[in-house]
Amino acid sequence: MRKINPDNFTIATRGTSREINRQIALNLIRTHQPISRADLARLMNVRRGLASLLVGELLSENLIFEGATGEAVGPGRKPTFLYIDSRERSVVGVDIRATRTFIMVTDLMGRQLSGVSSFPTERDFNKLIVELGRRIRQVLDDQTAPGVCEGVGVSVPGMVDVGGSTIVHAPTLGWRNVNLRDPLAAALGVPVHIENSGKACALAQVWATRGDIKASSDLVFVTVSDGVGVGIVIGGELLRGRHNIAGEFGHVPLNVDGPRCSCGATGCWEAYISNLATLSRYFGRDLTNQKLQNSEVLDFTVEDLIVRARAGDGKALAAVHATARYLGLGLASIITTIDPARIYVGGEITTAWDLIEPTIRTALRERTLTGFAAATEIRVVPAEDYPRLRGAVALVAAPAFAAPMVA
Numbered sequence: 093m094r095k096i097n098p099d100n101f102t103i104a105t106r107g108t109s110r111e112i113n114r115q116i117a118l119n120l121i122r123t124h125q126p127i128s129r130a131d132l133a134r135l136m137n138v139r140r141g142l143a144s145l146l147v148g149e150l151l152s153e154n155l156i157f158e159g160a161t162g163e164a165v166g167p168g169r170k171p172t173f174l175y176i177d178s179r180e181r182s183v184v185g186v187d188i189r190a191t192r193t194f195i196m197v198t199d200l201m202g203r204q205l206s207g208v209s210s211f212p213t214e215r216d217f218n219k220l221i222v223e224l225g226r227r228i229r230q231v232l233d234d235q236t237a238p239g240v241c242e243g244v245g246v247s248v249p250g251m252v253d254v255g256g257s258t259i260v261h262a263p264t265l266g267w268r269n270v271n272l273r274d275p276l277a278a279a280l281g282v283p284v285h286i287e288n289s290g291k292a293c294a295l296a297q298v299w300a301t302r303g304d305i306k307a308s309s310d311l312v313f314v315t316v317s318d319g320v321g322v323g324i325v326i327g328g329e330l331l332r333g334r335h336n337i338a339g340e341f342g343h344v345p346l347n348v349d350g351p352r353c354s355c356g357a358t359g360c361w362e363a364y365i366s367n368l369a370t371l372s373r374y375f376g377r378d379l380t381n382q383k384l385q386n387s388e389v390l391d392f393t394v395e396d397l398i399v400r401a402r403a404g405d406g407k408a409l410a411a412v413h414a415t416a417r418y419l420g421l422g423l424a425s426i427i428t429t430i431d432p433a434r435i436y437v438g439g440e441i442t443t444a445w446d447l448i449e450p451t452i453r454t455a456l457r458e459r460t461l462t463g464f465a466a467a468t469e470i471r472v473v474p475a476e477d478y479p480r481l482r483g484a485v486a487l488v489a490a491p492a493f494a495a496p497m498v499a
């Protein structure tokens with residue numbers, strides 16, 4: 093299962109209510125743990141006997157475990173509490189970006205078990221698969237706790253086909269129609285899930301804020317790195333479109349006469365706000381063109397630029413503010429189209445949020461149509477939260493808990 097879809101749920105209930113009930117139980121245990129069987133039955137609105145049966149199954153499959161005994165209420169046995177058993181189950185999250193690829197190991201709940209390692213992204217796709225397989229095996233071997241790897245989630249800087257195996261187009265890497273999922277799964281012997289970075293981030297956000305209607309019903313996630321990824325959630329569902337390519341706001345033009353974009357067109361939003369666009373502005377040359385990159389430039393990051401801006405480098409500050417203005421203009425288009433309850437923004441540029449927020453708000457006031465639209469809530473997801481890696485992990489972890497909202 094790749095997505096949380098209430099339509100599928102309706103169909104599924106006809107044939108596999110047992111499976112749905114298991115997922116509801118797992119999801120409730122995840123969000124309410126520690127929880128007793130009695131409370132689980134109450135939240136599920138089912139008889140104690142049915143809840144106990146489900147719990148028995150989940151216990152036998154080691155998906156949950158029984159923990160500390162609670163206080164007895166009145167006479168009788170003290171209840172034991174149920175927890176999701178994430179102790180010996182790991183998930184590997186991978187974030188492929190044009191310049192570097194990042195890897196992190198978490199437990200099944202998405203809690204980080206390892207540091208984040210990274211290496212330069214090999215642009216030769218076949219070489220990257222070999223390198224990625226080797227690196228993932230390495231981080232799993234380095235894990236001290238014994239355990240089973242439940243799967244690998246990969247956030248990719250491009251559009252993924254409907255079947256979820258192939259990167260149809262990754263503009264910043266120049267890849268077209270490359271199957272990432274199957275060779276990597278074959279090399280590692282575990283399931284591999286791949287997803288566009290913006291969609292993966294949005295999915296993880298829905299998962300993390302499940303139960304908070306405002307936070308998870310109509311939201312947009314914008315991730316700014318070497319490129320720009322956008323994930324749109326409407327009514328709690330990820331917007332995919334017919335070919336799974338909906339939401340590519342990064343390649344909607346701000347100005348058709350603008351700078352050259354990685355996709356080959358000119359003036360895309362991404363060509364104005366990506367990290368490479370911001371650095372290009374500072375260095376005064378087009379860094380999206382690899383021939384114009386050199387070691388000085390390659391080792392210099394947007395975080396370095398922001399440090400210089402804070403230290404009083406006027407050129408650095410101007411480059412950051414220009415990005416902020418274009419970021420605001422593009423967000424205004426998204427607001428005009430989607431009218432979301434909340435927009436999350438992730439990426440290195442957000443470390444300058446205190447500097448750039450007023451500029452972004454000014455752009456929103458200029459280019460939206462109502463006061464409500466201009467005041468749309470924008471939340472920064474800090475770079476140290478690794479939203480794209482968390483998005484990658486959610487591809488593996490979230491489906492295990494995917495269930496319609498019942499509480």
Ligand SMILES: [Zn+2]
Nearest residue numbers: 343353355360
């Ligand atoms: Zn483009």
